[in-house]
Amino acid sequence: MSIVSLDSNPLREGLSSARTASPCTIVIFGASGDLTERMLIPSLFSLSEQRLVPPELSILGISRRQYSDGEFRSKVKPDAGNATNWESFSRGVFYMSGNHHEAETFARLKVKLEEIDHNRGTQGNRLFYLAVAPDDFPLILSYLSSEGLLDPPDYADPDDNWVRIILEKPFGVDLASATKLNKDILKLVPESKVYRIDHYLGKETVQNILAFRFANCIFEPVWNRRYIDHIQITAAEALGVEERAGYYDHFGALKDMVQNHLLQLLALVAMEPPASVLDDSVRDEKVKVFKALRIYKPEQVAANVIRAQYGPGFIDGKPVPGYLQEKNVAPDSRTETYAAARFWVDNWRWEGVPFYLRTGKRLARKVTEIAIVFKPAPLMLFAANAGDKLEPNLLVLRIGPDEGISLRFGTKIPGMTRRLRWVNMDFDYGTSFARPSPPAYARLLHDCMIGDPTLYNRGDAVELAWHSTQPILDAWAADTEPVPTYEAGREGPRLAETWMEDEGRYWRKL
Amino acid sequence: VTSEEVRNLLFVRESVELDPYRIPATLSKLFKDFQQEHPDEHAVRLCCHNLLIVCSTPLEARGLGADLDELLQQYPGRAVAVVLDAEHSGPVSGFLGVYTHRHQMAGQLIGLHFPASGAPLPSMVAPLWQDGLPLVTFWRGSPPYAESWFLALVENCTRLVVNSGVTGGQSLQEVIEPLLPLWSLMRDPYLASQAFTDVSWARLCVWRDWIAGLFDRPDRRKLLPYIDNVELEGWSLPGDTVPHLSVLYLAAWLAHPLGWKLTRPLQPVPGGYEARFNDFPVRFYTRSSDDPEFLGRPVRCTFRGHYQGEPFRLSVERDSNDSSTLVLGGSGPGCGSVGHRLHLDRLNNLALMGQELETDRRDQLFESALETLLAMTGNLVEVV
Numbered sequence: 001m002s003i004v005s006l007d008s009n010p011l012r013e014g015l016s017s018a019r020t021a022s023p024c025t026i027v028i029f030g031a032s033g034d035l036t037e038r039m040l041i042p043s044l045f046s047l048s049e050q051r052l053v054p055p056e057l058s059i060l061g062i063s064r065r066q067y068s069d070g071e072f073r074s075k076v077k078p079d080a081g082n083a084t085n086w087e088s089f090s091r092g093v094f095y096m097s098g099n100h101h102e103a104e105t106f107a108r109l110k111v112k113l114e115e116i117d118h119n120r121g122t123q124g125n126r127l128f129y130l131a132v133a134p135d136d137f138p139l140i141l142s143y144l145s146s147e148g149l150l151d152p153p154d155y156a157d158p159d160d161n162w163v164r165i166i167l168e169k170p171f172g173v174d175l176a177s178a179t180k181l182n183k184d185i186l187k188l189v190p191e192s193k194v195y196r197i198d199h200y201l202g203k204e205t206v207q208n209i210l211a212f213r214f215a216n217c218i219f220e221p222v223w224n225r226r227y228i229d230h231i232q233i234t235a236a237e238a239l240g241v242e243e244r245a246g247y248y249d250h251f252g253a254l255k256d257m258v259q260n261h262l263l264q265l266l267a268l269v270a271m272e273p274p275a276s277v278l279d280d281s282v283r284d285e286k287v288k289v290f291k292a293l294r295i296y297k298p299e300q301v302a303a304n305v306i307r308a309q310y311g312p313g314f315i316d317g318k319p320v321p322g323y324l325q326e327k328n329v330a331p332d333s334r335t336e337t338y339a340a341a342r343f344w345v346d347n348w349r350w351e352g353v354p355f356y357l358r359t360g361k362r363l364a365r366k367v368t369e370i371a372i373v374f375k376p377a378p379l380m381l382f383a384a385n386a387g388d389k390l391e392p393n394l395l396v397l398r399i400g401p402d403e404g405i406s407l408r409f410g411t412k413i414p415g416m417t418r419r420l421r422w423v424n425m426d427f428d429y430g431t432s433f434a435r436p437s438p439p440a441y442a443r444l445l446h447d448c449m450i451g452d453p454t455l456y457n458r459g460d461a462v463e464l465a466w467h468s469t470q471p472i473l474d475a476w477a478a479d480t481e482p483v484p485t486y487e488a489g490r491e492g493p494r495l496a497e498t499w500m501e502d503e504g505r506y507w508r509k510l
Numbered sequence: 511v512t513s514e515e516v517r518n519l520l521f522v523r524e525s526v527e528l529d530p531y532r533i534p535a536t537l538s539k540l541f542k543d544f545q546q547e548h549p550d551e552h553a554v555r556l557c558c559h560n561l562l563i564v565c566s567t568p569l570e571a572r573g574l575g576a577d578l579d580e581l582l583q584q585y586p587g588r589a590v591a592v593v594l595d596a597e598h599s600g601p602v603s604g605f606l607g608v609y610t611h612r613h614q615m616a617g618q619l620i621g622l623h624f625p626a627s628g629a630p631l632p633s634m635v636a637p638l639w640q641d642g643l644p645l646v647t648f649w650r651g652s653p654p655y656a657e658s659w660f661l662a663l664v665e666n667c668t669r670l671v672v673n674s675g676v677t678g679g680q681s682l683q684e685v686i687e688p689l690l691p692l693w694s695l696m697r698d699p700y701l702a703s704q705a706f707t708d709v710s711w712a713r714l715c716v717w718r719d720w721i722a723g724l725f726d727r728p729d730r731r732k733l734l735p736y737i738d739n740v741e742l743e744g745w746s747l748p749g750d751t752v753p754h755l756s757v758l759y760l761a762a763w764l765a766h767p768l769g770w771k772l773t774r775p776l777q778p779v780p781g782g783y784e785a786r787f788n789d790f791p792v793r794f795y796t797r798s799s800d801d802p803e804f805l806g807r808p809v810r811c812t813f814r815g816h817y818q819g820e821p822f823r824l825s826v827e828r829d830s831n832d833s834s835t836l837v838l839g840g841s842g843p844g845c846g847s848v849g850h851r852l853h854l855d856r857l858n859n860l861a862l863m864g865q866e867l868e869t870d871r872r873d874q875l876f877e878s879a880l881e882t883l884l885a886m887t888g889n890l891v892e893v894v
Contacts, residue, residue: 006731010767011722014875015715020726051719054726055838055850082853084835121727121844160728428611 021047021449022160023056025116026124027109029140030132031061031072035168039199040129041093042078043442047297048089049081052446056121058092060112062105067095072463073488092120100136100161100215105492106143106340112345114153124156127448131168134177135190138184145188154500164448166195169260171462172249175470195448196457200261202447205403207455209268209370210277211500212397212405220273222347222374229392229505232356233265235399236363236510238315240488241337245328253339254307254476257359259469263290263343264457265399266355269370290464294344301475306421306484306496310362313488320362320488334476334483336360340496341472356507358496361434364510371508382410382420391422396508403437511568513603513623516593519571520621521607522579523579528604530622534637537618540608544615557617559587559646559867560639562667564628564652570595574650577860578619582609586616587643596626597827602634628654632662635787646867654692656792664695664704666816671866675710675806676753679883682752682776682783686887689755693880701870705872710756710806711879712865717808717826718763720836720852724813724824729844733822736769738790739814743827745804746796753783754806761785761792762882763875775888785886803835807856828854 012020026044028036061072077086093104096112098105117124128144130137167185172178175429185194199217200206213219222228235257241248248256267286274281311322314423323329323337338360341426345355374393382390394408405427410420429437447455486493491510500506517525528536563578565571571593582589586609609617620638624631633876639645647667654660664670672692674733679685696706725731744757764770770787777784784794797809810827821844829835829851838850857865884890 006728006734009722009725009731011725011764013767014873015719015722020723023727051723055852056727071710084851084853088850088852121846123727123729157728176728467572 001305002145008371010359014470019446019450020051021053021057021446023054023058023120024127024162024449025058025060025113025120025122025124026127026129026445027060027062028129028131029062029111029136030168031065031095032065032067033131035131036061037076039439039441040131040445041076041438042080043445045078045081045086045089046439047136047442048448049085053340053449055088057089058116058120060109061093061095062098062100062109062117064097064099066097069094071095072383099139100132102142103143103146106147106149110147116215116416117153117155122463124152124161126152126163127166128163128239129166129168134167134171134173134181136179138188139187139280143187150189158221162193162451164193164195164451165189166197166445166448166456168197170255171196171260172466173251173255173427174473175463175466178466179463180278182463185490186459187188187336189393192453193452194459196459196462197444198260198264198457199440199444200264201455201457202444203399205399205438206265206268207443208429209265209397210274210282213269214273218357218371223372225351225353227239227374228353229373229375230354230356231269232358232373232508233262233267233269233369234357234371235262235359235368236362236366237359238363238366238489240310240320240362241323241326241329245326248337249281249329249333249335251334252307253337253359254305254341254469254472255370258341259465262357262359262459262467263293263468264400265370266357269372270350270355274348277454280458282454283461287458287464288347289345290461290468292345292347292350293464293468294346295468296471296475298471298475298478301472302479305339305341305472306493306499307476307477308484308493308495309333309335309361310337310360311485311490313362313490315362315489322485322488323362336476336483338486338492338496339362340492340499343468356500356505358492358507360486360492364489366401367510369508370397370399371395372397373505376443382412382418390420398429405429407477426450511595511597513598513600515755516568516571516623516861517605517621518604519568519593520575520578520591521584521605521619522575522612523607525605525607525619525621528606528620530602530604530634533604533606533620533634536606537638540606540618541615544610545843555755557587557640557643558585559644561587561863561867562587562635562645562647563589563591563710564631564647564649564663565591566649567595570593570650573859573875577858577863580617581862581863581867582617585756585864586611587640587867588618588620589889590620590622590636590638592622592623592624592628592631593671594626594628598623598625600625602630626694627659628657628663632659633664634856635663636666639666644870646671648863648866649673652688653691664701669705669866669869670695671709671712673709675708677783677805679750679752682887684747685755685758686754686884689880689884690889692882696880698780703871705830707869707873707876708755708759708880709862709864710754711759711876712862713806714756714759714763714808715865716857717760720826720838720854721811724826724838724840727844728787733813733815733817733824733844736815736822737768738814738816740764740790740792741795741810741812742792742808743795743797743810743812744806744808745799747801747802747805748798750796750798753796755888756806757794757808758810758883758886759879760808761794762879762886764792765882766878772882772885776886777836807833860877 073090073093172181181371267289270289271285274285309323340358343355372395376392396406398404406424408424413419413421522894605621607619645667646669648671674688709856742757744754773789774786784791784793812825824840836854
């Protein structure tokens with residue numbers, strides 16, 4: 001008998017699939033929803049085709065609708081993929097009709113999970129994916145707890161087996177609700193088992209921010225208040241509210257984008273180097289950024305945050321209605337479809353450097369990017385005329401579309417003059433690597449199955465992010481002035497332009 | 511073959527004739543012209559790697575054009591494809607094809623039809639490489655290990671990929687022969703920063719993946735130390751009496767991570783060959799096929815053993831009716847739930863080249879496997 005360490009699979013050494021998940025059952029609450037069909041099952045199937053999950057992986061969908069296993073499998077079958085592989089994969093896809101507001105559902109769930117463990121060898125590893133309204137999270141967790149489902153079953157090996165919970169966003173609708181939700185959840189289950197998902201963090205280009213900053217030593221020395229003038233984080237969409245109008249009208253741009261996605265990007269840009277990327281260090285450093293975010297007093301909000309609603313206009317040459325004319329939007333709605341905010345990170349690195357965040361619907365084009373605008377050179381050696389101002393260096397991290405990185409710098413135009421021209425050095429993520437980026441949900445589901453929470457939000461981070469946006473929501477709730485509008489298909493409200501111009505800065509063109 | 515025929519083998523899209531002795535100057539002009547044609551764009555050169563492909567004979571260049579074309583679209587870089595031709599008595603002929611992506615110059619393919627002796631080759635290609643980027647050399651056919659110019663090429667590259675298993679063999683020595691000079695190169699202290707691999711090994715990654723998958727479950731992982739019998743089967747050409755190199759690699763790979771020590775080298779036994787590790791048998795069987803495409807592909811890998819007195823068996827094998835489907839089977843403690851059928855994506859040449867372009871360091875597993883393989887066939891002592 002040979003003696004080798006069996007803590008991990010020794011045969012995985014050197015393979016691209018080194019981080020393969022152990023067999024488990026993924027229980028999806030709210031399984032009849034769009035997310036299961038559009039994101040979760042295709043992501044899990046693609047992980048299976050890449051051999052990143054074991055063939056024993058089992059999925060159990062739960063919702064009130066009546067489906068047989070076969071009907072559910074047909075409903076969620078992805079368009080892409082190999083037929084033989086789907087046949088094998090789908091044998092592990094099950095459905096159970098049940099109301100998650102009723103205890104009886106969970107008693108049946110327990111029996112079903114034991115049956116799957118027995119038949120499929122999933123060994124009591126369970127991942128509960130809660131794709132339901134956040135108000136229902138504590139209820140589901142309390143029923144799971146009552147049935148003893150928040151711990152591996154008796155027959156599982158306590159050293160090897162696990163139970164984890166993914167909570168789909170939104171995590172609360174304001175600071176009070178998020179705090180209460182955290183409190184209610186953590187009464188039932190420890191933070192180490194809770195994975196709060198923000199699909200933005202699963203995007204390859206978002207993860208690349210850390211690699212870019214901390215794997216290259218040429219950027220970090222200038223990544224501070226001494227060299228950076230300001231930072232712009234933009235998430236613009238050309239689309240309107242579409243079929244999400246009912247949901248969106250209760251949320252608006254600040255809650256839908258700024259409080260979560262854009263503040264997450266800000267944290268990745270502003271954080272200090274983590275001690276490791278293999279433990280909780282990244283999340284610790286992000287929390288430090290959120291703690292350093294300046295909290296506005298109600299009277300400071302108007303000067304630092306702008307909101308607006310899109311009016312009618314043109315997108316791709318076609319007329320589009322204004323927000324108030326959209327279906328399922330209240331005709332007197334004051335919900336913002338555009339938000340721009342100036343945030344300050346009050347620490348040594350970023351003192352005096354504004355972070356401008358903007359997001360909006362029905363803007364000129366779809367773009368998500370982080371622009372690092374450096375300070376101009378201290379001496380205008382190459383200015384053509386006295387008083388000329390040179391453009392600053394600019395580093396743009398393009399999250400999408402056209403994922404990549406570009407750096408703008410000045411170079412001398414050949415000839416007898418001293419004239420400069422600004423050129424962009426461009427790195428295109430898509431053309432530099434043949435391998436396509438995995439879908440964000442695939443990455444995040446896989447991380448959860450292998451027990452890596454780095455790309456998930458921790459409870460304290462979520463509350464701190466709400467803490468910095470709550471005063472804005474409060475001030476807007478108290479504001480009776482009409483919400484400004486902007487023409488659909490344009491750069492946003494004129495107010496946002498003048499707001500920047502007054503500071504001698506300007507937004508990047510969309 | 512004529513130079514024009516070589517051109518057709520290497521290029522599936524437009525190419526121009528190139529003076530092989532003025533390549534750097536031609537490339538320099540190419541960039542200037544490109545910039546002039548796109549005055550409003552900030553043109554940059556997109557380049558991720560340097561690639562040298564040498565075909566020992568024109569025969570080795572068959573099918574290369576389409577693979578290279580796709581590769582250069584997916585992996586922007588500079589590629590030089592050289593066809594050595596014993597029949598070619600004239601001067602070196604050159605061709606150039608250009609790849610662009612939006613406003614970026616995203617790759618150049620330089621084709622050279624070369625006389626059989628490649629002696630001038632290192633000096634011709636050295637000025638072409640983009641500084642600071644990896645240089646991967648693929649050798650199609652039998653590499654001229656004994657030639658000093660071959661060594662000069664190897665010294666310049668970051669990764670050398672050879673294919674030692676293009677044919678089967680009648681004797682073990684015949685199969686192992688091509689590996690001996692490769693092993694010598696790998697042990698050369700002056701080539702410590704070069705990485706090496708063999709296509710027969712690189713292709714095994716899919717099988718290694720599935721075999722590893724059998725033991726992902728912790729309860730099945732516990733069986734690993736109790737394996738006391740392994741059977742491996744691979745396809746060979748009719749008449750080949752010894753196992754193909756790739757199947758030998760598979761056994762040699764298993765030995766290292768599982769800590770198996772060779773206790774008896776490979777010997778013929780009824781129906782196949784057998785080596786012993788930790789005193790248990792690892793048996794090799796061959797299945798014949800006329801189809802050269804099948805040559806060297808593994809067919810079956812079966813593990814047997816006893817755990818707490820109970821026998822167990824785990825296997826990965828091709829479906830007998832559909833060779834692109836793998837069946838994972840098992841019996842015994844913790845193995846009963848195995849029973850999956852999975853589609854097997856064969857690593858085609860393009861994917862294989864891409865995989866090698868993305869690898870940037872020495873493959874210690876390959877080196878260990880090669881060492882074990884040589885020991886298994888009784889060749890290690892001789893080489894050392």
